[in-house]
Amino acid sequence: MSLRFAILGLLTAGELSGYEITRRFEQSVGYFWHARAQQIYPELARLESEGLVAGRAVQQTGRPDKRVYTVTARGLAELADWVVTPSPLTLTKDEFLVKVWSYGLVEPERAIEALAAHRRQQEERLAAYRAIEAAFEGADPVTVPPAFLGPYLTLRAGIQFIEAFLAWSVEAERILRARTESPPAP
Numbered sequence: 001m002s003l004r005f006a007i008l009g010l011l012t013a014g015e016l017s018g019y020e021i022t023r024r025f026e027q028s029v030g031y032f033w034h035a036r037a038q039q040i041y042p043e044l045a046r047l048e049s050e051g052l053v054a055g056r057a058v059q060q061t062g063r064p065d066k067r068v069y070t071v072t073a074r075g076l077a078e079l080a081d082w083v084v085t086p087s088p089l090t091l092t093k094d095e096f097l098v099k100v101w102s103y104g105l106v107e108p109e110r111a112i113e114a115l116a117a118h119r120r121q122q123e124e125r126l127a128a129y130r131a132i133e134a135a136f137e138g139a140d141p142v143t144v145p146p147a148f149l150g151p152y153l154t155l156r157a158g159i160q161f162i163e164a165f166l167a168w169s170v171e172a173e174r175i176l177r178a179r180t181e182s183p184p185a186p
Contacts, residue, residue: 003035003043004052008079011053011071013147018044018067028151031158044069052078100172108176108183115176119169126162129155 006029010021021044022037047053052075055067071079096118103111132155136144141152 002033003039004047005079005082006033006035007040007043007047008052008071008075009150011069012076012079015068015070017058017069021069032154047075051075103176108179112173112176112180115169115173119166122162122165122169126159126166129159129162133159 006025007021010016010024010029013024016024018037018041022040025035025040044053044055048055048069052072053069054072055069057065058068059065099114100111103114136148136152136155139148139152141149144152
């Protein structure tokens with residue numbers, strides 16, 4: 001259900017083709033909601049058939065014609081209603097945490113190595129988020145234009161989420177290292 005509203009939200013910035021929606025999705029909403037082009041194109045067709053977006057064909061020279069979409073007034077109204085409805089508690093599907101769940105089955109040194117590898121990935125993502133954050137430098141979050149408020153708030157959530165993970169990973173590593181020094185009884 002969220003995919004349709006993510007697409008509507010992206011279209012509030014202006015007219016976009018399916019390809020452009022897919023690219024923008026990857027560079028924005030895709031940081032916290034994954035969708036492939038194979039999901040986006042059929043959803044666009046549904047949104048158009050429901051009157052939430054309007055599409056039109058655009059002829060191109062030297063390339064195949066394309067279809068571009070805009071959000072309709074009805075689409076904006078549905079998006080606005082959806083934005084303020086309560087969301088269910090998010091259930092996380094995190095393969096890494098499933099692996100952590102079984103760290104007791106491997107030597108602590110191997111678990112520490114796996115934890116360090118995942119921490120490096122998170123640090124790289126945090127660096128990417130910080131680079132995006134630099135574009136907001138000096139902006140007052142209270143007065144930014146409405147089009148930038150949501151991206152700013154979700155960026156801050158992503159930064160704080162990773163910072164919390166990094167703090168947890170330090171604690172987890174400390175526990176794993178302590179187990180190498182004084183292993184528990186079998």
